[in-house]
Amino acid sequence: MDRQSRPWRSVLYIPGSKERALEKATGLAADAIIFDLEDAVAVEEKPRARQLLAQTLKTRDYGGRARIVRINGLDTDWGRDDVLAFAGIEIEAILIPKVNSAADLDAVAALIPGVDLWAMMETPLGMLNAAEIAAHPRLTGMVMGTNDLAKDLGSRFRADRLPMMAGLGLCVLAGRAHGVTLIDGVYNAFKDAEGLLFECEQGRDMGFDGKTLIHPDQLAIANTAFAPSEAEIALAARQIEAFDAALAAGQGVAVVDGKIVENLHIVTAKATLAKAAAIAALAGGEGL
Known part of the structure; x- marks a missing residue:
């Protein structure tokens, strides 16, 4: 399943150093997995984690789940070796931390041809350069690093995430302008189902494709x-049916539930049905 058509609802971080977690992830209902060599791995464990993860991805079947590797930055002792270790291994993307500009993507692109790049958007400078980053020819995904962004902003926690809305909004605009997959940041209180649901719905309504998660218990939400x-699927089907009937009658608009339906609504309706079909295919035919 290609990037454009696959679901990205749930993107679960898995530490690259934890063999049991790497095994368990093969049975989790995540649309994608970020295999993390950066924040989730202690300094003394980084070389071993790299070797373990590379061998695991060569030999273990993760079904239809997209596989993304978050490397350490090239400004660290481990970043370059992280990139080179995954050359020739089938993965969906390399995720680069703390991307500030397109030059950060160029440096990784030069080391590993033929692999899509994703950017962690987690610094004020990165947010300000979101359009430049999203336009990079190798970039296909952006992941919001809201914890680091909050740290750099010096902002306080608010359930509505108002302090970081400007940065998140810039990324959504840039990502949609350039056809980039957009993944919202993590919700830290993994036992707080109500708070997670609120933040998922907020991110969905902003235009994000899915959310990064830190615990399997967050997947279902x-x-x-x-x-x-x-209800959305049923409405989409009725809109398409009514619009087709209107066109057949020589009219340019239809009315469904007392609301005008034009061609732009049909584009959204068809996207809704396509997404539902892709989710069903992923769950039923690709190992989730």
Whole structure:
């Protein structure tokens, strides 16, 4: 399944150093996995984690789940070797931490041809340069690093995430302008289902494709929040049917539930049905 058509509702971080977690991830209902060699791995464990993860991705089947490797930055002792270790291994993307400009992507692109790049958007400078980053020819995904962004902003926690809305909004605009997959940041209180649901719905309504997660218990909420509901699927089907009937009658608009339906609504309706079909295919035919 290609990037454009696959679901990205739930993107679960898995430490690259934890063999048991790497094994367990093969049975989790995540649309994608970020295998983390950066924040989740202690300094003394980084070379071993790199070797373990590379061998695991060569030999273990993760079904239809997209596989993304978050490397250490090239300004660290481990970043360059991280990139080179995954050359020739089938993965969806290399995720680069703390991307500030397109030059950060160029440096990784030069080391590993033929692999998509994703950018962690987690610094004020990165947010200000979101359009330049999203336009990079090798970039296909952006992941919000909201914890680091909050640290750099010096902002306090708010359930509505108002302090970081400017940065998140810039990334959504840039990503949509350049056809980039957009993944919202993590929700730290993994036992707080109500708070997670609120933040998933907020991110979904902003335009994000899915959410990064830190615990398997968060998967079901994200998968539900970022999927079309039964009501949305039914409405989309009725809109398409009514619009087709209107066109057949020589009219340019239809009315469904007292609301005008034009061609732009049909584009959205068809996207809704396509997403629902992709989710069903992923769950039923590709190992989730």
